[in-house]
Amino acid sequence: MCLAMPVRVVELLGDENAIVDLDGVRKEISLALVEGVAVGDYVILHVGHALEKLDTEEAQRTLDLFAEMASQADGAAP
């Protein structure tokens, strides 16, 4: 029910709307709940509305953390 996913904004339309893209699938959504979105930004889409911008640097940090955890585990294991 809380289904939401990151999508890339490819075009800003009038009326606080935008076209977003997910791997070639494009859809018109509302940006009325977020501020300062630019083309190229990733937003979290839920029931036709962007709920937040995605912080791409934090995303990378999280992925790095996963890798680090794994390597720690491997280091600790033996």
Added chain:
Amino acid sequence: MCLAMPVRVVELLGDENAIVDLDGVRKEISLALVEGVAVGDYVILHVGHALEKLDTEEAQRTLDLFAEMASQADGAAP
């Protein structure tokens, strides 16, 4: 369009309606346009309404006339 046919009244209903019969086919019709119809009478039915009572004696007279015409013709022919 002026399709109408003689049917026999088999049951009087309230509200100036009646059930009529034509060779076993029964249908509810309105008697609102005719007066003094009794069960057993024949009426001329048109678009769900009886338009007139059928005069059964006149009907017989007409049929007799047909036969008479024919026999006159046969008499006259030779």
Added chain:
Amino acid sequence: MKPDYVKPLDRRHGRVELSQGAGGRAMMQLIGEVFARALGNEYLNQGDDGARLPAPGGRIVIATDAHVVSPLFFPGGDIGCLAVHGTLNDVAVMGATPLYLAASFILEEGFPLADLIRIVDSMATAAREAGVPVVTGDTKVVEAGKADGVFITTTGVGSLREDVDLSGAHARPGDGVLLSGPIGDHGMAIMSLREGLAFDAPIVSDTAALHGLVKTLLDAVPTIRCLRDPTRGGLASTLNEISRQSGVGMVIEEAAIPVRPAVAAACELLGLDPLNVACEGRLVVICPPEQEAAALAALSAHPLGREAALVGRVQADPACFVQMRTRFGGRRHVDWLSGEQLPRIC
């Protein structure tokens, strides 16, 4: 725990739901509890995408008909048995022995399951009585308001003996035109329920499987030219079809055409011509003149042909007109049904 336990359908108060057409567990359940339960046989029970069937032997005949009759239940039958008869008869009038039926259902969301079960059961009874199994099927469900309760398309496959060669194109001047029984019962049974028109009458549909009658007839007279069941469009359209296909004319005798009194009366009331009213269990037979008597005798000996009659004769006519000699002795043209005159009858 049973691996795929599903609560049984509510056969009394349940209604068809979209999920029952979606290809998942609910559909399997509907197929199992309604269709397979009533119609099951060794072929249908294979449960594959189609039915694997033994070699039919010689040539085959295929006929298909969608059934959209409204109302679904009528005096003398329902869409279920009609869907069996309607297609079997098309196979039968080709001179073939019907072997198998395929049945495809389009259901409207919200249709009462109890009615569906009644229809499928009626279909099963008709198929069993005819000795022709429903070997494969399909079920779709469409949204409420996108269909009219139930539509059933049946397809029949039959085997055709080498010595039989019937076609609407084979009528020849001089041939007799026979009819297996009174016309118009089916169409008028439906009409009697039409909203706004509704009348009471001792009229029941003549819907019936004709392949038994056809077999009797062909056994007696293998040289029959053509058979046809006068369904939509009635006898008038059927005779016009044959005339056009064969490039001949016909003259039929009004006085010889059997029409039940109640059917005639209902036609009178509605301003319809019985020649345009559908049958679902009658046979039109075109027969070489020298075999007329034998054909009539064969028809009359069968329960479905007791009221059979010779009703007319084929004649040469490049304009392919069907004419009728009226009770008066005058002639008139008998045209195709023009326009739309009746509710959905098949």
Added chain:
Amino acid sequence: MKPDYVKPLDRRHGRVELSQGAGGRAMMQLIGEVFARALGNEYLNQGDDGARLPAPGGRIVIATDAHVVSPLFFPGGDIGCLAVHGTLNDVAVMGATPLYLAASFILEEGFPLADLIRIVDSMATAAREAGVPVVTGDTKVVEAGKADGVFITTTGVGSLREDVDLSGAHARPGDGVLLSGPIGDHGMAIMSLREGLAFDAPIVSDTAALHGLVKTLLDAVPTIRCLRDPTRGGLASTLNEISRQSGVGMVIEEAAIPVRPAVAAACELLGLDPLNVACEGRLVVICPPEQEAAALAALSAHPLGREAALVGRVQADPACFVQMRTRFGGRRHVDWLSGEQLPRIC
């Protein structure tokens, strides 16, 4: 005067009328100018109540499907070609060579003739490309509001070689599960047009006739156990069907199942599982393990099987569960489609 002159239909602005289903002259005209004109062949042109066809030789297969897809036109196809492919494929997955199609149309009063012509023409093209003629048909017209434009039921008859014996009941532990190409394209092409949801995507239906691919496969590997086209309910339901019929379980590998990126993305957006999304031109193949490589090679060599993959394996399991090893290496159950998830896709 030509005996039955009728003013030609208005192919651009005309609409289907009730009279065109009434069995009279208007119906003959519609059949002639729309159906026979596009689909005509020596059998259909016989013009009788069914088609007389040559002896098919050995055993036969019959399959039938009603097509109620909405919308009627979609990226990559329309209800016309789908109605040909959908049924041909059911004949093909039985291992039979499709020989003939019967087609039955239910038309809604008011449906634009131009659209009907487009659909019938597409059907004709699909039938011609498949080399399988429509040999007989039927047309009914129902009142506006009682159908959804056009429904088409097709029935296919095919001939089955004696040495082929495919069934959903034949899967055995150890068998390989192969898929002829990516899943979900058809269902998602339809979904992309769904009112209120509409998205733009480079997704076209995979609708295609599979009998060529099946022939190639069976020629290479006659010992195939089972074929099936994963239509309604998707791959998940198809595998559950086979598991249940054969009394076995399966394990499939998520990473091995081809899904196009746009289809995966659309599923993500809608919260759907690609395993539940329909194909109309894909084949599931159950194959003895020693023949997997040959089967995969045969599939891959055919234009419709270029992206074929070995996606799983049958295993003993009295509970008949289909499991999936995820990309993570974890296992999960792959259930039947539960409820109704998609618009009308076939």
Added chain:
Amino acid sequence: MKYIDEFRDGELARGLVRAIAAEANPARTYRFMEFCGGHTHALSRYGVTDLLPAPVRMIHGPGCPVCVLPIGRIDMAIALTLERGVILCSYGDTLRVPASAGLSLMKARARGGDIRMVYSTTDALALARQHPDREVVFLAIGFETTTPPTALALVQARTEGLKNFSVLCNHVLTPSAITHILQSPEVRRHGSVPLDGFIGPAHVSLVIGSRPYEHFAEEYRKPVVIAGFEPLDVMQAILMLLRQVNQGRAEVENEFSRAVSREGNKKAQALVSEVFELRRSFDWRGLGEVPYSALKLRPAYAGFDAEQRFDLTYRPVADHKACECGAILRGVKTPRDCKLFGTVCTPENPVGSCMVSSEGACAAHYSYGRFRDDD
């Protein structure tokens, strides 16, 4: 069917055929117009035409209310349903009458119009009660036969206070049409195409009685025989007309005495005149404008008059140029004289009024008599 089958008896028919043959003078021609479609239908349906001796020639009159309904009136009904969203109901006969732009009510239905067939005005009222949120318009057509049930429905609607029911009235009057034909320049001019007599309406006369025809008989010196719609009735009427002509009489005779009186149905007449009044003029398809030939709702029923309620204006539409309906209705030409007959104009695609209903002259010939053209 009692009182029906007896009037279709083949044996009696053969007798009447002989009587007609005996009465008809082979040295001359008798041209009788049967005004009503019902008579046309009986002549065609029972093959009577085929049995008449050569000197007797039947002219099919304009007596089919469906046929004479002009294009512009159907256009009004179509606009009501397609543009104003009303539920339009009418008798089945009207559904195929061609209108402008290739439409008809049937075709308008296929384009989404909410058009219902009713069998009685009672059903039309029931529709209005069932759909209180919709406007229900009854497209009323018909001669004097069909007018009383419409009047009854209007009285009922007014009594009930039905707010969503109205009538688009096209009721027309028989005597005016007959007068119009008798006065037409062609008929008077062409000494070559005289009408020697009329078969007077059957069911119209039930309502209006035989008296209105007395005027013609006197004024135009034409015999009139009112006859039932069964084939023996028509044959008897022909015989009676022959005798009047041969004897030089021009009277109103009543063959249909089992149902028609001199005064007609007074109750029905009273009801009709309570609800309706004369229109100044009405456009008849095939005949053109005919003065005082139709009815409209009285001011007391203005609220139920669809023309007023929806502010409708009648726009006449010209008939097809090649259509010979006018001449056929006047007895000057026959369907075979029309170039369009059976090619452009057929029952499926009627061009002119005579092809519209099976009671029209061209349709009757197409459906029942065409085979004879090649004889």
Added chain:
Amino acid sequence: MKYIDEFRDGELARGLVRAIAAEANPARTYRFMEFCGGHTHALSRYGVTDLLPAPVRMIHGPGCPVCVLPIGRIDMAIALTLERGVILCSYGDTLRVPASAGLSLMKARARGGDIRMVYSTTDALALARQHPDREVVFLAIGFETTTPPTALALVQARTEGLKNFSVLCNHVLTPSAITHILQSPEVRRHGSVPLDGFIGPAHVSLVIGSRPYEHFAEEYRKPVVIAGFEPLDVMQAILMLLRQVNQGRAEVENEFSRAVSREGNKKAQALVSEVFELRRSFDWRGLGEVPYSALKLRPAYAGFDAEQRFDLTYRPVADHKACECGAILRGVKTPRDCKLFGTVCTPENPVGSCMVSSEGACAAHYSYGRFRDDD
């Protein structure tokens, strides 16, 4: 799919599995509740459950707004469509939720209810504009994630002056539900079923931020890790919870930092508090009445409140006696402990809330985990 596929990477997953295994103390058990259905789904869908070491046990919480919608609320919606004739629209997830008398919205549709699936509140507004003559009611459900779009639609409807649009509001609040679980007598009583930590909501937290969870961590001494809905997110959160437990910490940590901030989306929060206010109490299916756990429309929006507009009263309906949902939602029992599981209660015929949506504990086990029961 950028920022999706990376978080489903099998290679990284295997690393995290090893890290979890290394962190988990085999001598004890860790009982973590993932509050959200989204997490439940990720665990099931990707087979994560299968990869967790024995000591780690996941409890599926009440975090599926579809599952917790009580029978009586659906009954209200069904009555609106079947008895009041409104167009009822809602998200697809709600259509199969069982209601009284064997109904559901889907079954009510089959009985003639005009029920439409929408994908966004924008579509609901469009429906109202398209059908000005009909009442259009949006059945709003969802946690804090889904509330802002509803608020937006209400502001829009008020601005436009839409007269035929209203909302049947069932928006519920996550923190209240978590508090309720922590305070439940069972959870406090049974020393045997402690919860050792929570995986905090992903998308709810986008809107409300991480701050509201700080209270729990302090008050109840339970670690909370807010995590995204991708499987690696959940695994990382499990690892983080394990570490907190092993280190004796009880803090709020934010694994989903790419989208969740401490303060959340202020714009959305402001909009929600403009339109909605707290309900005194709301009935949660499976949990019962939970004080201050849901929203209702503020008086300024009374005209758009379907409950006021149609004068609806909520009538609670008892859950099935044998249903163990309450205990399952509190982590006290598992689906396998319920007698009805997989027989009377299946996804096609859900009896209790946990079987309703695929995110519910029972449905997830039925659809994704059942094969393991025989192991």
